[in-house]
Amino acid sequence: MSDKYNKMIEFLQSMETDVHKFYVKGQSAAGTRVRKSLSELKKMAQEMRNEIQEIKAQRKAQG
Numbered sequence: 001m002s003d004k005y006n007k008m009i010e011f012l013q014s015m016e017t018d019v020h021k022f023y024v025k026g027q028s029a030a031g032t033r034v035r036k037s038l039s040e041l042k043k044m045a046q047e048m049r050n051e052i053q054e055i056k057a058q059r060k061a062q063g
Helices: 003-014 016-023 028-062
Strands: none
16 A cells, blocks of 8 residues: 555544534634645645656556
C-alpha cells in the first residue's frame, strides 16, 4: 500500500474532532480549521495522483 495513501487516511482521521465541533457543536473556528485541512488534503491527493501517473508511465515503458 502507498505511504501517501496511509498518510491521507491518518490526516482524515485527525480532522474528525474539528469536523464534529463544526457540524455538531456549531463552532465556526472549527470550520475554518476544517477548510484549511481540506486544502492540505487536496494537495496530498494531487501528489498521490502525480505519483500514480508516474508509476503507470514507468510500467507502460517497461511493458
